[in-house]
Amino acid sequence: AECYGINSGVNILDNAANNFYLTEIQVEVGAVATEFERIPYATQLAKCQRYYYGSNTTNVAKSGGLWGAVYASGAAHITGPLPVTMRTIPTLTMGGTSNTYYISNIDGATTGTVIGTGISANIVDLEVGSLAGSAVGYPVQYNGQMYLTAEL
Numbered sequence: 001a002e003c004y005g006i007n008s009g010v011n012i013l014d015n016a017a018n019n020f021y022l023t024e025i026q027v028e029v030g031a032v033a034t035e036f037e038r039i040p041y042a043t044q045l046a047k048c049q050r051y052y053y054g055s056n057t058t059n060v061a062k063s064g065g066l067w068g069a070v071y072a073s074g075a076a077h078i079t080g081p082l083p084v085t086m087r088t089i090p091t092l093t094m095g096g097t098s099n100t101y102y103i104s105n106i107d108g109a110t111t112g113t114v115i116g117t118g119i120s121a122n123i124v125d126l127e128v129g130s131l132a133g134s135a136v137g138y139p140v141q142y143n144g145q146m147y148l149t150a151e152l
Contacts, residue, residue, distance in 0.1 A: 049084045055146045059096040061109065064142030066124060070131065075115070076101070076140040079125040086121045086150040096145035101131055105138040124148070 012018050026036055039047075055065035068078030078101075100109040116127035124146070131140065 046084045049082075050087045051150050051152070053082055053084075053086070053090070053148045055080075056096065056098075056143075057145060059098050059145055061098045061100075061143045062102050062141050064098075064144050065146055066126060066142035068140050070103070070134040070136055070138040070140060072136060074131050074134055075127065075129045076112070076131055076134065076138075077125075077127055078140055078142060079123060080142075080146075082122050082124065082148065084122075086148065087152075088150045089119060089121055090148035090150040092117065092119055092124065093147045093149070094142075094144055096143075099144035101128060102141045102143050103131065103134050103138050104141070105135070106133045108133065109143055110134070119148075121150070 012020055024036065026034075028034060056063040066078040066080040068076050070076045094114070098109075099111075101112045102109045110132045111130070112128040113130045114126055115129040118125035126142075128140070134140065
């Protein structure tokens with residue numbers, strides 16, 4: 001391969017504060033270049049979400065992505081679909097500063113304990129206990145952050 005240039009260029013890497021931006025780069029295997037592939041954002045996002053998904057990443061109350069209802073005193077069944085089918089059954093991590101459950105009939109949040117899970121590649125299903133102030137039929141929503149990982 002031949003490389004052409006001039007000898008009066010500016011050294012863009014002479015300082016740690018210098019930034020060098022690249023965009024629309026395509027790496028090819030072999031010596032033949034193919035047409036540049038432009039993948040729509042929604043398509044690329046769905047491909048990424050097969051391996052990782054985070055809900056409520058900004059930690060906003062009542063935005064955790066799981067909803068359900070109290071089925072017995074202090075216990076609820078909550079569930080939420082995933083935006084795409086993940087590569088395999090993911091590992092679930094829950095947390096954040098809003099890691100509570102919002103109970104709409106008492107208009108308040110309470111801590112709870114996950115006592116059972118039913119996670120598949122396209123749905124998260126949790127059984128939550130120790131929900132103070134709840135009664136049968138009360139709607140429940142997860143407030144916190146939920147992260148699912150199905151890495152290789």
